[in-house]
Amino acid sequence: MEFDAVLLPPRRAAMVAQGWWPERTINDALDACVAVCPDQLALTAVQVETGEVTRxxxxxxxxxxxxxxxxxxxxxxxxxxxxxxxxxxxxxxxxxxxxxxxxxxxxxxxxxxxxxxxxxxxxxxxxxxxxxxxxxxxxxxxxxxxxxxxxxxxxxxxxxxxxxxxxxxxxxxxxxxxxxxxxxxxxxxxxxxxGPDDITQLIYTSGTTGEPKGVMHSANTTMANILPYAQRMQLDSESVVLMASPMAHQTGFMYGLMMPILLKARAVLQDIWEPKKAIELIRTEGVTFTMASTPFLTDLARTVTETGQSVPTLRTFLCAGAPIPGPLVEQARAALGAKIVSAWGMTENGAVTTTCLDDDDERAFNTDGCPLPGVEIKVVDGDGHPLPAGQPGKLLLRACSNFGGYLHRPHLNGTDAEDWFDTGDLARIDERGYLRITGRSKDVIIRGGENIPVVEIESLLYRHPAVALAAIVAYPDERLGERACAVVVPKPGQSLDLPGMVEFLKAQKVALQYIPERLVVRDDLPSTPSGKIQKFRLRELMRHSAL
Known part of the structure; x- marks a missing residue:
């Protein structure tokens, strides 16, 4: 494979000179572990269905x-x-x-x-x-x-x-x-x-252009994120990291697979999310840290409360993927006894912002944290001019961990000559420098931390013989953050119901998690004079249940 990681060479000298790129690979980290602590337990992998444990x-x-x-x-x-x-x-x-x-x-x-x-x-x-x-x-x-x-x-x-x-x-x-x-x-x-600049990971992110994009990362870009992340979370060789988030996501890959090795720490892998099993692993393995999306935190806190099984070793639960409701932070703090940390990030960069361990709890549900070392963020208007604190606009970031580019799609890299990356998100930054994501300029729904490729699923719906117009929008969900709703206008004399839509999309071999869980049939869709569907109006109607 020929990699076109065009975003790496222009910034290499500056990243190395500033100390952000560590110039190491996972090989170097693993070799160091063997030299320093060869007989230390490194990995415990648990298969929930079979009960098999491998160490x-x-x-x-x-x-x-x-x-x-x-x-x-x-x-x-x-x-x-x-x-x-x-x-x-x-x-x-x-x-x-x-x-x-x-x-x-x-x-x-x-x-x-x-x-x-x-x-x-x-x-x-x-x-x-x-x-x-x-x-x-x-x-x-x-x-x-x-x-x-x-x-x-x-x-x-x-x-x-x-x-x-x-x-x-x-x-x-x-x-x-x-x-x-x-x-x-x-x-x-x-x-x-x-070497540290060679591509080590190719990971796909759900595209807003109708197809996934292959994100290219090197050892330098991944480690430039993991090391300051671990430092902020006060993780070290004594840490025990539980990872139940999939390692095929950047969350699991960077912080469940790579990070423990970089720290000479221990990793505990859980293949199927089951909160009772997670509690058992935390207790038996002495887990001190975990990271997952909001539904995991909800499930864990509720199950600890219901069972009375405490998790005394767990010090930190870092939650990302969706805003954390205020009551959940309070409930989780009481149930788990752990610090709840809010974070936001992207496949292209890893974690970008987190709250800090000494922050007041309110920052975990009112903000998405402040930038990690090596990361800059700014909010700009439609003309690219920076906006004052508290005013929402387009979110740009410049990070030592920024990816090398999209494989064979350099025109989509979204990074300007000064290395500012357009996240596609809308946000505001408060006077303390803390970020809050307020919306998206890109057409993506995040369901339980999983991006749904909206454009692709809409394109498939248009192939249904009964569909004249289709739009997929998010609606709020207490556990998953968002779910997807398909809003369609049928062709004259045709009809469509939810079971029929689901079966049609299953026949197109779509991942089940991408299939909308709600269907609304309308006579028309709100649109601009040029005919573009106004999704913001559909979302507004969805919030008020007026569809």
Whole structure:
């Protein structure tokens, strides 16, 4: 794969000179762990459905990373080749990334909710050479789905299955044979060891242009975010990080997979969110920190209250993805005894703002925090002029962790000559420098921390034989923050109901989480004189239940 990470070279000298780019890779961090604390427990991975628990010390983690790296090379994977990984929070996910980094390959994390439609585009666009996926997970047959897609993916040479027993299983191809003891193993591991500016991660974000965009990150851009984040949260080698947010999201990847290794700390992975199991893990593993979206906090606080099972070791719960309601902060503080931290970020940058541990609780529900070190933010008007404190406008940011660009889509990078990145969000900044997201200039709905690709789903609705006009808008939800509502105008003599719409979108192989959960049928949609649908009016009607 040829990467066009055009946003990295122009700012390299300044980032290194200012000390924001650490000039290290995950290989350096893992090697340091082996040198300093080889027998310390590094990773505990828990599969909720089976009860299986797998543990690795840092010595074992490095040995298995080498083994899988040589195994990947046997499959033809080399420098800058893409290894797609559609796994839940299993130990194989962590080890796949570490193995890719050993040989200069690039991991492409894919959410396990993705189905044929999303995967067809992403695997083709990334030119993934190897795909690693579950045999089955939560009752769905991933092996069957991807096998059916493979004939139309000319770059995809090999499907590797976790949990299967065949010749293409993860154990048979990668983790079983002692590849690291092969005569050529040392040469393979030394040949293409990546540098800090090489692309290490390609991760897709739901596009507002009708297709996902491949975000390119290097070791320097990811670590430039993780290190100040950890410092602000006062995390260190004694920390135990619970990660139940998917590692195929930047939240899980950066702060559940990478961060514990950078800190020489411990990670605890939970593959399916189940609050009672989370409480058990916090208590038995001594978890001190976790990060997740608002529904996770709601569920955890409620379950602690209902069961009476306290979580005394948990010191901090960082909540991102949607504003935290004030009553929830109070309830969670009382139930968990932990500091509730509010944060906001993007796939392109990682966490951008967080509240601080010594802030009053009100800042966690009234703001989205202040910028991390190495990050600048500003709010501007339509002409790009900075606005005074408290006045809403377009949010721009300039960060040491800004991505390298969108793969093969440089015209969408949204970064000007002075490195200001247009977030697509609307916000205000108060007199203390704290941010509050107030809306979006981009057409995205965030459901429980998951971006719904509105334009793509609308395009599919227009293919329905009964639909003349369609628009998808958000409506508020207490637990998930937002849900999606489809508002349609049927063609003359036609009709459409919610079950029919859902079945139609399922037939288009859309991820279930992307399908609108509400349908409103109208005679017309509010529009401009030129015919553009006025979604702001639909949202306003939705808020007042007047649809």
């Amino acid at each position: 690795f010390t840092y010595r074992e983690l490095a040995r298995m990373a080498d083994r899988i790296a040589v195994g990947l090379s046997r499959l033809g994977v080399g420098k800058n080749d893409i290894v797609a990984c559609q796994l839940p929070n299993w130990w194989q996910f962590t080890l796949t990334y570490l193995a890719c980094s050993r040989i200069g390959a690039v991991i492409n994390p894919l959410m396990h909710i993705f189905r044929e439609r999303e995967l067809s585009f992403m695997l083709q666009h990334s030119e993934a050479k190897v795909m690693i996926a579950p045999h089955t997970f939560r009752g769905f047959d991933f092996e069957q789905m991807i096998t059916a897609l493979q004939p139309n993916l000319p770059h995809l040479r090999q499907l590797v299955v976790v949990g299967g027993n065949g010749a293409n299983s993860f154990d048979a191809l990668l983790s079983g044979p002692a590849w690291e003891q092969a005569p050529d193993a040392a040469a393979i591991l030394a040949l293409h060891r990546p």
